[in-house]
Amino acid sequence: MFDLETVGYLTSEQGGAALADIAALPLTDRVADISAVRARYGLRAPALVETTLLRRKAAAKLVDAGGWLFTDEALQQATATAVAEHRAQRLSGRDVHDATCSIGTELGALRVTAASVVGSDLDPVRLKMAQHNLAGTVAVCRADALAPITRDTVVIADPARRSGGRRRFDPRDYTPALDDVLAVYRGRDLVVKCAPGIDFGALGALGFHGEIELTSLQGSVREACLWSGGLAHAGVARRATLLDRGEQLTDAEPDDCGVGPAGRWIVDPDGAVVRAGLVRHYAARHGLWQLDPDIAYLSGDQLPPGVRGFEVLDQLAFSEKRLRQALLGFDVGVLEILVRGVDVDPDALRRRLKLTGTQGCSVVITRIGTGSAARACAFVCRASR
Template sequence: MRYLGSRTGREALVQVGARALSTSTLIADIAALRRDFGDRAAVLVETVQLRRRALAKLPGSAQWLFTDAALQQATAATVAAHRARRLAGRTVHDATCSIGAELAALKDHAEFVLGTDIDAVRLAMARHNVGPSVPLCRADALRPVTSDAVIVADPARRDASGRRFDPRAYAPPLDDLLEVLRGRDFAVKCAPGIDFTAVEAMGFDGEVEITSMRGSVREACLWSRGLGAGVRRRATVLDSGEQLTDADPDDCGVAPAGRWLIDPDGAVVRAGLVRHYAARHGLWQIDPDIAYLSGDRLPAGMRGFEVLEQLAFSERHLRQALWARRVGAVEILVRGVDVDPDVLRKRLRLRGPERASVLITRLGAKASSRATAFICRPSR
């Protein structure tokens, strides 16, 4: 770490960064770099490769230092900026600052920000990455060194064996962290698939915000009651800037499919705000237990699927219908049925010049439920 941050190390990284380090050149590049840098060639190559991977997630990080695990968990800059804006004007303590991704956003919005981490190497990388203006010190998140600041924390959800799905296996454990933070304002980042019921059983009574970006659900953030604006669920779609909460109206009906089908953003679905989304956009549900929505008009800016044909789902019937339409390429979306889109696509053995989208879902309750396929034309 000291070498990478030194003038000699920075110059070496520039030299290594001039190489392709591609699949076809990597062996030859490493052999040449070992002649120049000896045993340090490996860490130099790794750092350059991590920097290249980081640019899409963390624009402006071309000179940062990383570990592979830290980069994987680092909050994307756009998501971190959104959280920082919610904390504008506050004193904020990032208690698991790692390499500094959250700090980089917080220092542009918070009144005052400081960072701590238990890992000395990551803390040194944070110092390099965010510069001297942010106070940093080594500390355990379960023993916060502040008393009045808003705590931001991102417990580690990976170890050498892979992802940790049980929040009590986070590092630090989520139940222990929530107990330490009881009575304080905080924002704790969690995996998007976290069990809401399990979190409530730990005593959490604030807001869960589900955030998506570029069509992918990125995280769940637990906001303490004092920061949660009186709501329990929030969906934030960063691409459009749209936000929904459980305080919004949810009076939407249930009716057969109209001209358009809409698959709501994953943040809306994960936050349980499908009905709220439908009510806002003048849509209805095609089944009370299924997230697909419908409408006779496609709201501006929304991707939808124009219904061409509806049929009882079976592979044979679907294949015949797609062949009749000369469909050779198909997008398959599934909700509420045990169908693997990739396997089904191969089994359909399609051929032809046309493209289509197929939405497969289950309509109806219990014994009267039926798997239904909609052959559609996507709006884009």
């Protein structure tokens, strides 16, 4: 849909006026609305409608990008503004080259903090979009990320992890492949954005030895960021960054937390903490303990500041019959179910319980113990918010 000629039109005065016109349409009735746009703008209609819809979609992810241009795949992989700004702060004062700059989201944050910044990409359409999006404030050029064009810069790479709308899970299938990126920039200061589900254990075999940072925003783990040795903090191999709370945690901190029965509260740690393997470190920092040494649920008598927790009202050996009886006693009709370590489908369980009460409630179902001593427990709780 998007080619250089189309981008040229969209960035022209005529295209800008057309986009402003279409922005006033609801575009909820795709057939009727697109027909109306086609009647007025002819063959330009698909690109105009797609750009309008992508701008609306981008509003939840990017700040001040209302006039930007996107492709659907580029927007899917674009770094959320808060995440890009966090990374840019870590690179404050450095000369930075974004070697896979795409439509310019990372460059937009880096231009504020970096001593100098340049972007490059192989896709000429995305480069032209980046020039428009950044209003020419950052130099961009066409180049292969695997053919270095800068020296003495920090290199940022964000390999594509989608093809034809499908995710790629093996980092050797990224574009460019992660092992190739690591090999080409070995010995350079390098930052690589990866999917949060990447196999950390395999990174060493691919040539990475540095810090892995897991970043969460609005309750979702957004990415795993690889920081090469020269950029990693001393003694840190794993980091969890919780942007919503302005909290960071690393594996250089103490992890001496205990294991014990549930206290007043159960805490389900942020996904970045869990994914980074820092559950014990988080517990030690906040005076919590584990319910089981192999399960991520924590407990304590006080909640960490700003954290949503679950106040324990009742505890029982898990069975659907026992759980339903307990919930009937609390007049529960709306139920949130959290599960770890037990083979339970929350949605299917909720349907089978057939609750008809008037109160809201949360249930935490988890395994406690191992081997023959393992047992499934259910905690009936009231969420703090």
